[in-house]
Amino acid sequence: MQISTSLFYANASSRFSKMNERASELQTQISTGKKIIKPSDDPAAAQQLAEFDRKDADAAVFSTNITLAGSLLDQADGVLTQISTQLTRATELATQAANGTQTDATRKIIATELNSIVGSLVGLANTKNVRGQPLFGSASGGLAVVDNKDGTFTFPPDVQVSEVPIADGQTVQATESAKRIFSLAGGNDNTLAMLSKLATALNAGGDVSTTVNSSLDQIGQAVNQVADVSASVGARGARVDLQQQLLVTANTDRSELRGKLEQVDITDAVVQLQQMMTALSASQASFSKLSSLSLFDYIK
């Protein structure tokens, strides 16, 4: 078949531009490290990548939330330990007060110290968390416990602060309410009021043995209650730690999958590019040889 001269040149030029195009594509892949630049490069992979993008955005939020929940639980654990220490001191004081050798005067001193323990317990209960909110507060906001200065204490309605989302469909209660920490059997009484009552009784003097003995029982209950809450906080802390590990593992798996989908095999791409360049220079050489052949050279 006779090939017209202009077609010969047109074909050569379109072949060269195709090869150059492919070379530039490989070049882009090598320099960006990615083989999917637009969704149409590989629609199926692009869809998965979009899913990964979403998961990554969610994971970033969950990771922040896990850190927050973890730090809140750690803080709660620390404060609960301090509350527990204060209650131990209260036990010692009550035991001292029960001693028959104590006089009204020494009981007054004990009462003063008990009152200061109540004050520090209220302070500890109203500790602020990292976000500036009461650590043991309730959903309605505001202080965790209010000292009415008359031996009674007001707790906000016992509605737990909303749980913190830490994974798809998983949440954790990152705090406790002061009401639960200080609740005593029967439900109507609380540790703070009970200690206040004891202090008032000691202040009043006279025969305090009945009050002191029942208070000792209740302080024991209060210590147990704090220990229970502490154990529950610790268990949740362990769950948050576990979730964090799971999140890290999931992130690693996802980024590995993402790499497989969108990252270019550099070695392979470089070899392909080299092959392309070799073919291109061979084509150019043969083209220049062929195009220099002309019958007109022989017409003299």
Add this chain to the structure above:
Amino acid sequence: MSDLLSIGASGVRAYQSALATVGDNIANVNSPGYTRRTVSIAEVAGGSGSTNPYGAGNGVVMTGINRSSNVYASAALRASTSDLARTTGGADWLDRIQGALTGNALTSRVTSFFASAQSLAAEPNSTALRTGMMSAAASAGIAFTATGKAFDQVDADIDSAGNQAAQTLSSLGDSLTKINESLSRAQLGSTAAAQLMDQRDNVLSQMSGIADITSRTDAIGRATVSFAGSTGPAFVQGVNSGMVSYDRDSNGKISFSVTVGAVKNQIGATGGSIAGIVDGAERVGAIRQELDAVAKSFVGAVNDNQTAGLDQTGAQGVAMFAIGDKPTDVSISAQFTAGSQIAAGKIAAAQGGGVRDSSNLTALEATRVSKGFETSLTALVTGNATAYKQKNTIADAQAAIRDGAATTLSAATGVNLDAEAVDLMRFQQAYAASGRVIQVARETMQTILDIR
């Protein structure tokens, strides 16, 4: 012997023209649309001789200039050009849609919005997190609006491409009528006729890039053109041609029509770039509809969630988003002015609610999962990307078919310099030999004259 002289002279004349034609071919080696010319030469029959009853011929005469065309190859090239133009035209629009869908990062902005809600759920009373969620909401709104605007731009570009195509077709039809007119005056077999036919084929191939045409030529080369899938009178016939127009109806559906005389007929968009434009417009319409649905459902769900909750001050939530003229014109509503108005807690929640209650945000997350806004948006992008990729694959195959047709046509009609060089030598030799014939005739005559 005067016969021999005129025979030599006829050869010189014929080969002069032949050499000129070869020269013309060589000069036009790079002219687009040029068809190789050949001369047809024939013997001039002789009568009975003057010296004997047999006699010789009376030399050679050039009977015309032929275009070495191939009507089948031309038709095949036109058909494959038309197919390819439709596919690449359609693919260009799909590429534009892909840009419009992904350019404004709509999916990731919607994800950011929901992620900021999840952040806020961890501490609903935090002003910083509320402000963060409000700005995430604003960017999601901007992304919807910008995506809608990008589609408006695609529609505007489709309109201008459609009008351009219609105008080009009309003016090509007009040119063809002029060529037809000139062809009826040009002498058959003349260079002028060959040139006109080259122009005619050029116009036809340009037309087939724009629309799917069928054409016939009559004995003197005048073309009649009609659009495939269009009834009624032919678009170009003799010296008359129609007007092509582009229309978009109130539903956004586009069409091309041809008006011949007073009769208007719709052109079936079966090939060429106008079919690509129609395909693109259909896809833009379909995707736009789905995008509108996602925007509506997103805004509706978020606003419903807002009004079902209580904000930071304990008041019932107000709508967060407002929708403008188009469903994609999403913006933060005028009543929603501060992050404190995000309704994080539930109204009359079983647990009592409060500023640190985030149960309404949990409900928002549940809505996100059940309605799958992001999944729908990704599906739009992926669906379009798949169609685009398929179109490109088809375009590659059609380009190969078109190249094959172009090669076949070029083999018949193109100029090959080596072949022309051979012709040049052949005709030069014949010319020189004819000159020698004249010389011999003169010498022979001289021999007679020299007798004393």
